[in-house]
Amino acid sequence: MTGTAIDVPADEPQNGSEPAPKGNREARYRVERNEARDQLSAANARIERMQRAEVQRLASDGLSHPEDLFSLSGNDVADYLTETGDIDAAKVAADVAEILAERPGLRKNAPAFDPSQGRGGKTPPPQREPSWSDLLKS
Numbered sequence: 001m002t003g004t005a006i007d008v009p010a011d012e013p014q015n016g017s018e019p020a021p022k023g024n025r026e027a028r029y030r031v032e033r034n035e036a037r038d039q040l041s042a043a044n045a046r047i048e049r050m051q052r053a054e055v056q057r058l059a060s061d062g063l064s065h066p067e068d069l070f071s072l073s074g075n076d077v078a079d080y081l082t083e084t085g086d087i088d089a090a091k092v093a094a095d096v097a098e099i100l101a102e103r104p105g106l107r108k109n110a111p112a113f114d115p116s117q118g119r120g121g122k123t124p125p126p127q128r129e130p131s132w133s134d135l136l137k138s
Contacts, residue, residue: 062093072103
């Protein structure tokens with residue numbers, strides 16, 4: 001081609017950097033806002049689940065079923081939070097103690113110990129006092 005200039009109208013952008021129409025920009029902001037709200041609600045739900053699990057973990061020290069803390073005390077997770085949003089372990093322990101005072105059957109069972117297990121059904125030999133002959137033999 002021999003040096004012919006191409007006329008470009010002045011109102012069309014030459015490099016494609018035309019700003020989006022105002023309506024499209026506002027729609028994009030609305031979409032971003034709605035996505036941020038969804039992410040915030042998902043994060044809040046995740047935090048509440050973790051707080052509930054922590055309260056149940058603390059309650060499991062005394063209760064056989066830690067979920068009973070919420071059903072029997074009538075409290076929710078928010079009732080066990082401090083002003084800073086942390087779990088108040090003392091309040092959880094106090095409610096567990098109160099529930100166990102009213103219903104001791106909900107206490108966590110202690111493991112049973114059977115000294116005859118692992119000995120083939122034989123009773124353990126009686127313990128005898130060491131004597132001077134035992135000292136001299138060693």
